[in-house]
Amino acid sequence: MMFFYRLIMSGVAVILCSGLSIGLAHATELSSTRLPYHSSLKAASQEKKIRPSVKFTPVNSSPQNTYPIILVHGLAGFDDLYGFFQYWGGLTDIEKDLRKRGYHVYTADIGTFSSNWDRAVELYAQIKGGRADYGAAHAKKHGHDRYGRTYPGLYPEWGKVDEKTGKVNKVHLIGHSLGGQTVRTLVQLLEHGDKNESAFKKGVGLSPLFNHEQKSWVSSVMAISSPHDGSTLTYQIEEMMPKAQQLIAAFAAISGNRSFVDYDFKLDQWGLKRHPGEPFNDYMKRVCKSSIWKKTKDSSEWDTSLPGAIELNQWVQAQPQVYYFSVGTEQTYRSPFTGHEVPELLMNPAFYSFSFYMGKYTRNFDEMIVDKGWFKNDGMVNTRSMAGPTMGSTDLIVPYNGTPQIGKWNYLGTMKSYDHVDIIGMGIRDMRPWYRGMAALLASLPE
Numbered sequence: 001m002m003f004f005y006r007l008i009m010s011g012v013a014v015i016l017c018s019g020l021s022i023g024l025a026h027a028t029e030l031s032s033t034r035l036p037y038h039s040s041l042k043a044a045s046q047e048k049k050i051r052p053s054v055k056f057t058p059v060n061s062s063p064q065n066t067y068p069i070i071l072v073h074g075l076a077g078f079d080d081l082y083g084f085f086q087y088w089g090g091l092t093d094i095e096k097d098l099r100k101r102g103y104h105v106y107t108a109d110i111g112t113f114s115s116n117w118d119r120a121v122e123l124y125a126q127i128k129g130g131r132a133d134y135g136a137a138h139a140k141k142h143g144h145d146r147y148g149r150t151y152p153g154l155y156p157e158w159g160k161v162d163e164k165t166g167k168v169n170k171v172h173l174i175g176h177s178l179g180g181q182t183v184r185t186l187v188q189l190l191e192h193g194d195k196n197e198s199a200f201k202k203g204v205g206l207s208p209l210f211n212h213e214q215k216s217w218v219s220s221v222m223a224i225s226s227p228h229d230g231s232t233l234t235y236q237i238e239e240m241m242p243k244a245q246q247l248i249a250a251f252a253a254i255s256g257n258r259s260f261v262d263y264d265f266k267l268d269q270w271g272l273k274r275h276p277g278e279p280f281n282d283y284m285k286r287v288c289k290s291s292i293w294k295k296t297k298d299s300s301e302w303d304t305s306l307p308g309a310i311e312l313n314q315w316v317q318a319q320p321q322v323y324y325f326s327v328g329t330e331q332t333y334r335s336p337f338t339g340h341e342v343p344e345l346l347m348n349p350a351f352y353s354f355s356f357y358m359g360k361y362t363r364n365f366d367e368m369i370v371d372k373g374w375f376k377n378d379g380m381v382n383t384r385s386m387a388g389p390t391m392g393s394t395d396l397i398v399p400y401n402g403t404p405q406i407g408k409w410n411y412l413g414t415m416k417s418y419d420h421v422d423i424i425g426m427g428i429r430d431m432r433p434w435y436r437g438m439a440a441l442l443a444s445l446p447e
């Protein structure tokens, strides 16, 4: 059982990494650098002893709202794999745990490598119900289908006025990694719509998402380990892996073509819907050949790069009536010999090479200055990027002092010695109590 668990764990970690491109050769290298220390019981018990350095204290002693919580995954994410391995919780189930405690919680399941625009559209359709409409102007610009899947709606009452209270039914959006950028994008679109979409053929058949009439539908945004200013890991991909197709090959190698019986890239808009009964290998080959790996700005790869994040930050802004929270993660320490940040031994070995890379990466060209302030990382994202958007952004970030400031980023702090997937419960530590604290904080926010 333990072996099986570790196998899945390393598989999932590599899936997550794969989103930012890793090839077969690289995957092999990672598995050969696995340290016996990490898998020992001693290490496991050591890791379990690490307590969260970010704690949540409710703003009010009693709950002030009962808004549903929507969990939004990052790159290559999923709802659950094999029916028992959760993105939010690993072998535990954070959604289920919070539900048991009376919270209304839903787990979204959106595009794995899609852009934040496409993911926000899918998230909107998934929560509200209806067909994903990427927008006529957007679809034309990027050369994909305008419409995607149709969803029954996790919370169709979203945005309606509650007859008893006379108030709008809002939600809390919690995003991990890329999911943090996605939920920010959704809030921006809800509040302001999109003028290119409105202007396109004078807005004929315009999706409500783009008509700027969805005001105050969101109570709060919580971004966990999100690359608001991008991740320097994307530079490694530029240098080492010009072809993103190779990363998909890593999927097949790791899965042995069998494990991904249900895996779904959710790239229908690019004509990449998995056919019923289609073997994963055949599906993957189709995805590999697709035009989505050409130089497009309509992808997660662009959105998580530094220039891509800056572009997003220029139009996606913190909205004055929404609470924004952020939590950072890190699991590196400064080497006394080189001054670089290097991974702690307890970091998931699948992240070691990424962490070493980010821990020393600097850049001073193309008007993009990356200095040692970017070294600290959680294996996938630079910790410096996680407090909130700064580059190209007018958003304000304040250290959280127990009183949340609306319309600004309340930075709750950094979870020390947590890697990129420890924080969502895919590591050894049980994160359920931490998320209970988070849910209590959100429920304590004023209506």
Ligand SMILES: [Zn+2]
Pocket: 115, 117, 118, 134, 138, 142, 144, 269, 298
């Ligand atoms: Zn798109």
